Amino acid sequence: MSDAEPPGDFLDPASPPKRTLLLSTGGAVIIAAVIVFAAVLPAEYNQDPLGLGRATGLSRLWAPKEITVSAHAAAGPLARRQPATFRTDTFEIALAADGDEGRRNALEFKVRLPKGSTLVYSWQAEGLQVPENLLFDFHGHTVAAEAKGAVSVAEYEKGSGAEAHGSLVAPVDGIHGWYFRNRSGQPIKVRVRLSGFYQLVPSGQEGNLAGIQPETTPPSVAQR
Incomplete structure (x- = not known):
């Protein structure tokens, strides 16, 4: 083979x-x-x-994955009582044109919020042709006269634009709101609508040196 x-x-x-x-x-x-x-x-x-x-x-x-949500989130309980009465207000903030000699083209407006209280807001600029000409700084801080030691400051949002809408849960006891500055050549108005568990800052005090008052006062507040 x-x-x-x-x-x-x-x-x-x-x-x-x-x-x-x-x-x-x-x-x-x-x-x-x-x-x-x-x-x-x-x-x-x-x-x-x-x-x-x-x-x-x-x-x-088949079933979606279940995730257990704690009833106490990092910011606090999801359901809570509030020390202040719920209220709703609308404010009209007039800002002069840029270059105004009295510097009335910028001001700060805040309301008082206890820590953990909720604020729902919506504001819009009227008469503003270029949105970028309105600067805003949304922030909060403890009141200097009440602070023991350093003042706690919380920055929420800085930018420019003709409107903003959102909500806030106050991280500290204090005053919370906006600094507005009009950089356009025409006077404008900023209409601010607020709802939540806040209190108004009296005219002339820190947070409301310009004396901004609500357009209408809720009956429940007026009867106090």
């Missing part, structure tokens, strides 16, 4: 034909795809493109 290599087209009689191998591989791929679309997607990802998940009940196995 010769020791030469067998010819290239020699086939082992025990090996399956290539056609059989291709059919087996294709069948395995199809079965795997059916399992993915019929079982894995409905049960794990709530996706049921073939409708078999609903028919077999596998789609009921």
